Amino acid sequence: MEETTYMQSRIWLEEPEPNNPFAARAAFCHGYEVYGEMLGSAGWVDMVYLLFKGEAPSRAQAAALEVLAVALANPGPRDASIHAAMCAGVGGSPAAAALTAALAVGAGGAGGAREVLLAMQAWDACGRAVEAWSDHWRERARDGGEPLGIWPAAEHPAGFEPLGVSTPTPVKQVLARLARLDADSRCAWLQTNLASMEQASGHPLSLVGVAAAAFTDLGMCPEEGEMLFLLLRLPGAAAHALEQRESGHKRFPFYALELEAPAGGATT
Amino acid sequence: MSDERKGPELLRRNVGRLRSRVGGCVVGSHAIFRDKDLHAELADASWLELYLFGITGRRFSKPELQLLDTMWAYTSYPDARIWNNRIAALAGSARSTGNLAISAALAVSEGAIFGRGIDMRASEFLIRTCAEVEAGAELGPLVRRELSERRSLAGYGRPISNRRDERLDPTLKVARSLGLADGPHVRLAHDIERFLLDSRLRMAMNYGALGAALTADLGLSPREHYMYGFGAFLAGMPPCYLDASDRPAGTLFPLPCDAVAYEGPPKRSWHKS
Numbered sequence: 001m002e003e004t005t006y007m008q009s010r011i012w013l014e015e016p017e018p019n020n021p022f023a024a025r026a027a028f029c030h031g032y033e034v035y036g037e038m039l040g041s042a043g044w045v046d047m048v049y050l051l052f053k054g055e056a057p058s059r060a061q062a063a064a065l066e067v068l069a070v071a072l073a074n075p076g077p078r079d080a081s082i083h084a085a086m087c088a089g090v091g092g093s094p095a096a097a098a099l100t101a102a103l104a105v106g107a108g109g110a111g112g113a114r115e116v117l118l119a120m121q122a123w124d125a126c127g128r129a130v131e132a133w134s135d136h137w138r139e140r141a142r143d144g145g146e147p148l149g150i151w152p153a154a155e156h157p158a159g160f161e162p163l164g165v166s167t168p169t170p171v172k173q174v175l176a177r178l179a180r181l182d183a184d185s186r187c188a189w190l191q192t193n194l195a196s197m198e199q200a201s202g203h204p205l206s207l208v209g210v211a212a213a214a215f216t217d218l219g220m221c222p223e224e225g226e227m228l229f230l231l232l233r234l235p236g237a238a239a240h241a242l243e244q245r246e247s248g249h250k251r252f253p254f255y256a257l258e259l260e261a262p263a264g265g266a267t268t
Numbered sequence: 269m270s271d272e273r274k275g276p277e278l279l280r281r282n283v284g285r286l287r288s289r290v291g292g293c294v295v296g297s298h299a300i301f302r303d304k305d306l307h308a309e310l311a312d313a314s315w316l317e318l319y320l321f322g323i324t325g326r327r328f329s330k331p332e333l334q335l336l337d338t339m340w341a342y343t344s345y346p347d348a349r350i351w352n353n354r355i356a357a358l359a360g361s362a363r364s365t366g367n368l369a370i371s372a373a374l375a376v377s378e379g380a381i382f383g384r385g386i387d388m389r390a391s392e393f394l395i396r397t398c399a400e401v402e403a404g405a406e407l408g409p410l411v412r413r414e415l416s417e418r419r420s421l422a423g424y425g426r427p428i429s430n431r432r433d434e435r436l437d438p439t440l441k442v443a444r445s446l447g448l449a450d451g452p453h454v455r456l457a458h459d460i461e462r463f464l465l466d467s468r469l470r471m472a473m474n475y476g477a478l479g480a481a482l483t484a485d486l487g488l489s490p491r492e493h494y495m496y497g498f499g500a501f502l503a504g505m506p507p508c509y510l511d512a513s514d515r516p517a518g519t520l521f522p523l524p525c526d527a528v529a530y531e532g533p534p535k536r537s538w539h540k541s
Contacts, residue, residue, distance in 0.1 A: 006526075008529045009528055009530060009532070012532075013530035016524065021525055022523075023525075028535055054533070097367070097371075100371065104375070148388060148392045149389065150378050150385050163276065163279055255286045258286065259289075260287055
């Protein structure tokens, strides 16, 4: 077998300094020179969009990603992923451990990136037809409706809040802001059909559901949406971990313990 | 699970406390591990025995534990080319911490085409197929159905080599010596390999299938097998980290600029976009 000693990339090209092949003189992202030309002209969301989609975003796309980036930046200490990052902060664990903790907890199917992926798959499958969404959720709810794998089976319609009572105000605000950017978008459709979708799912809409619609509007595939959701929530995790590190363990709940009857082993 | 309360009421019921069915620590006094006193009733348990008790709630015999220990040992390779080990080694070369290195390497060990992702699927497939064959179904159509539905057969074939998996014979040797190599799932795993080779599908059994079969014969469910598998590559990771840490920083797998073959669009101007 021929030895493969190189990598391939459609994203990144580096040209070496004349005196050192291991140092880049110039770097190009999907053809655009990063340090010589983009720097100072492109915003952070422009760069993120370019990395994922290979093209510069339109003005509306950049605006939508900007809205999402602000909306997702900090789920707050009540969110499990931020709680996890704070656990790392309180014990003085490394910075990377705090972000790793937030990523691991925030990756799941209940309020995390896995749920974004599932909701985006639902957008691909159901489009803008409430009836199709109802059928999709019925199918997923059936036993064996989801392939067995490392992920626990979904327990509720992705993008909706299983323990909620009504769609929270901030969720509506984010949806409205995104819907306003493009009247023909999925976000606009979701805003118009919110009551029907909530009735069909049996649950209020969550921020995960808005993010899934917005990522799909941005042309992201479910795997790209999953990644971006993980990425865009890290600023809050980092800030809260640092805050908790400073305020210490005496100002962090340890909780009372209530032992219940022993459980059996892991099933399935 | 059986709590009928919903929504905010279910959340309110759990505010400010940890409800646990698996144990906890009474600080300064004792620790409960499942329903046992860790330092008294489980005082003689090895780490692996405790780990399995934590997953399954069951105790295992000495031969069973020896097999489970062997299965971890025989798939731990200190080879930093292997993707998960490479992360541990790169962390060492980049002078990150040992814990971060091993945690990340373990996180990566549940890939879709290797490690825990395969473990779960292989175990589920073998347990389901074993039950169907015992109920009278013919093996061939079951294998073909799986291949058609999943486009691959977890535990058969190998992404980086088509040579016989070097872990199989040593593991089977140990399993035989312990009287644990002839359970129905192991027999089925061999039958499937024979069917695949006879059908010219060129998919030899790999360690994923054998491991899943051996633990299924010990009564582990797919999820228990998945959780048990956590340590399968672990012993090979610290040496990779340490070796890279002991060499000059940044010298592991260095890439000159021209070692990344660019396949994207030609150069263009950002200002025109």
